[in-house]
Amino acid sequence: MTRILQAFARGDGLLLVAWFGLMAIGLAALYSCTVDFSSGGQVVESTVDSGVFHAQLRWVGIGIALALVCMLIPFRLFETFAYLIYGVALAALVAVFFIGPERVGTHRWLELGPITIQPSELAKAALIFALGRFLASRTKRRPFLSVLGAVLLTLPPFLLVLKQPDLGTSLVFLALAAPMLYWGGVDGRFLLALASPLLGALVMFYGQQVMGSTWPWVLYVVVLMSFLFMARLYVVQSLTLMLANVVTGLSIPLVWERLESYQQNRILSFFNPTETDRLGAGYQAFQSKVAIGSGGLLGKGYLSGSQKGLAFLPERHTDFIFSVVGEEFGLLGACIVLGLLSLLVYRALRIAVKVKRPFGSALAVGVATYFSFQALVNISITVGLLPVTGLPLPFLSYGGSSMLASCMMMGLLLNVSARWWEV
DSSP states (O other): OHHHHHHHHHSOHHHHHHHHHHHHHHHHHHHHHHSOEEETTEEEOOSSOTHHHHHHHHHHHHHHHHHHHHHHSOHHHHHHTHHHHHHHHHHHHHHTTTTSOOBTTBOOOEEETTEEEOHHHHHHHHHHHHHHHHHHTOOSOOHHHHHHHHHHHHHHHHHHHHTTTOHHHHHHHHHHHHHHHHHTTOOHHHHHHHHHHHHHHHHHHIIIIIISOSHHHHHHHHHHHHHHHHHTOOHHHHHHHHHHHHHHHHHHHHHHHHSOHHHHHHHHHHHSOOSGGGGTTTHHHHHHHHHHHHTTTTOSOTTOOHHHHTTOSTTTTTTTHHHHHHHHHHHHHHHHHHHHHHHHHHHHHHHHHHOSSHHHHHHHHHHHHHHHHHHHHHHHHHTTSSOOOOOOOTTTSOOHHHHHHHHHHHHHHHHHHHTTTOO
């Protein structure tokens, strides 16, 4: 017990404030989703079972215990066994297709006795370990080889999770790679050039699916060719980049056809919203914006959110928990959540700068990216800035695997913070 208290004492105090503050707000909002709502003298029974709150309490307890384990193990051991952990994570992602239960046409879970976990959540930490070790071991900074190695590590979990299918979670794996590469010494301009195929894919999609024409993409290719000519890059690099853009653009129609119909509807409702879509694919985003907007400055009061209470807001205990915070605690409550998340990411980056061991620095950057990307995407979805992808908000959304993954990340951050001087 003394060793545990010492581990907490050596950790970053502001990180602990952000961590426990977010979990407390999440539990309060989740409990609000499970209580009955009184409207006009009538009581509306909640459609979210009270067992959800009690289950989340258990996951919080297990998550804190897991964080303690991650704090007490020297982070050098995570570097030593990084590739082994990565391999186990990939095996678990493959196993869901063979021994995991199928739910509504998806394969995302593994049943371990009474516990059901989602391996894709824990695989995020495994990828951070693998990328951190790979980038920390590269003494000669060759951008192409660094990017190639990172791509080879990132693609397997990305493709396996995409096949489950789980589009939102799969994007997290892609998001982890770029900041860690930049922190590992790869020039930002080089990464931007490599990202151009994604921009070309977006232009092709928007032109074909929304505008009904491929001319925007053709114009984009012409502009890119002009830019590469003026930049005076090597011929091989320019041709490779152009080929990547062309292949990516032409593959968009094939990728689009392989998406599930509900995924297509969500994306189209974001790029081409209509009034009638408020009752269809755009229903979740519309009700979420109504809930947040109705909260005003100080909110309607705890347990008094009508959008939540009358069940107008779908998935309010999972993907749209931020909407509950906005409705009941208003702009002030939303700003507190954003402030705690920002504090967490800021302290993680401070740790990355402070720690002496390259692996520890890369680990802290990976964790900062994990929290910032998931929070940014989830909150952007709730306010209608991004299409609905089903990505949980760390520490607030209901879900055991998500809570375990987030607590594990916090344990790793506190671990690196307490051992920053190790080389």
